[in-house]
Amino acid sequence: MGTLGGKECFAVEVEGPGTASFSNLRMNIQNIDRTLFNLAGRALQVCDWYRTHQFCGRCGQATKESERDRSTICSGCKLNFYPRLSPSIIVLVHKGDEVLLGRNHMFPEGLFSTLAGFVEPGESIEETVIREVKEEVGVNVGNLNYRGSQPWPFPNSLMLGFHAEYQSGDIVLQEDEIAEADWFPCTDLPMIPGKFAISRWLIDEYLSQRGIPV
Numbered sequence: 001m002g003t004l005g006g007k008e009c010f011a012v013e014v015e016g017p018g019t020a021s022f023s024n025l026r027m028n029i030q031n032i033d034r035t036l037f038n039l040a041g042r043a044l045q046v047c048d049w050y051r052t053h054q055f056c057g058r059c060g061q062a063t064k065e066s067e068r069d070r071s072t073i074c075s076g077c078k079l080n081f082y083p084r085l086s087p088s089i090i091v092l093v094h095k096g097d098e099v100l101l102g103r104n105h106m107f108p109e110g111l112f113s114t115l116a117g118f119v120e121p122g123e124s125i126e127e128t129v130i131r132e133v134k135e136e137v138g139v140n141v142g143n144l145n146y147r148g149s150q151p152w153p154f155p156n157s158l159m160l161g162f163h164a165e166y167q168s169g170d171i172v173l174q175e176d177e178i179a180e181a182d183w184f185p186c187t188d189l190p191m192i193p194g195k196f197a198i199s200r201w202l203i204d205e206y207l208s209q210r211g212i213p214v
């Protein structure tokens with residue numbers, strides 16, 4: 001995987017725990033520091049990619065590891081396969097002292113977050129933000145402001161975080177994805193994700209910009 005603090009790090013797949021103990025990365029995200037989380041996420045993604053690229057998607061023959069870089073090569077047609085990343089956007093929509101938060105069907109009751117969605121082929125990241133917000137909650141946004149990113153290895157996403165200003169439209173839910181969404185005053189937010197998540201960083205940063213303690 002590389003080195004961390006001068007120590008070599010390796011990803012190893014094992015059959016069973018043996019004398020070691022294992023824990024679920026996603027469940028422990030709040031218990032480990034960000035650097036270690038990103039390293040463990042890298043290991044998870046590389047192992048998953050390697051396991052799922054044993055055969056060529058074009059001609060079906062077995063692949064082998066490249067000696068040049070981190071890729072596999074088809075032994076028949078020589079097609080190269082690299083670890084796959086799926087970029088997605090996550091966005092805090094704001095309107096002065098209010099922010100737009102939604103609850104996905106998969107979230108527990110009462111937990112609201114920023115909106116998110118995957119980038120489609122041929123799209124710029126900015127186009128994804130505008131399209132996803134429009135699709136999920138029906139409103140138009142502009143004045144996008146990129147704030148930072150978080151690797152999200154479940155299974156292979158990279159989340160790119162934005163603030164976006166509300167422009168027009170009423171909330172209309174994409175009901176198969178969003179259970180509820182609403183405008184919330186910055187000083188009276190519902191339950192939101194913990195400090196480990198980029199959605200929370202986006203919210204906290206906006207509150208700070210408005211002079212509201214977080």
Ligand SMILES: [Zn+2]
Pocket residue numbers: 056057058059060061074075076077078079
């Ligand atoms: Zn092939």
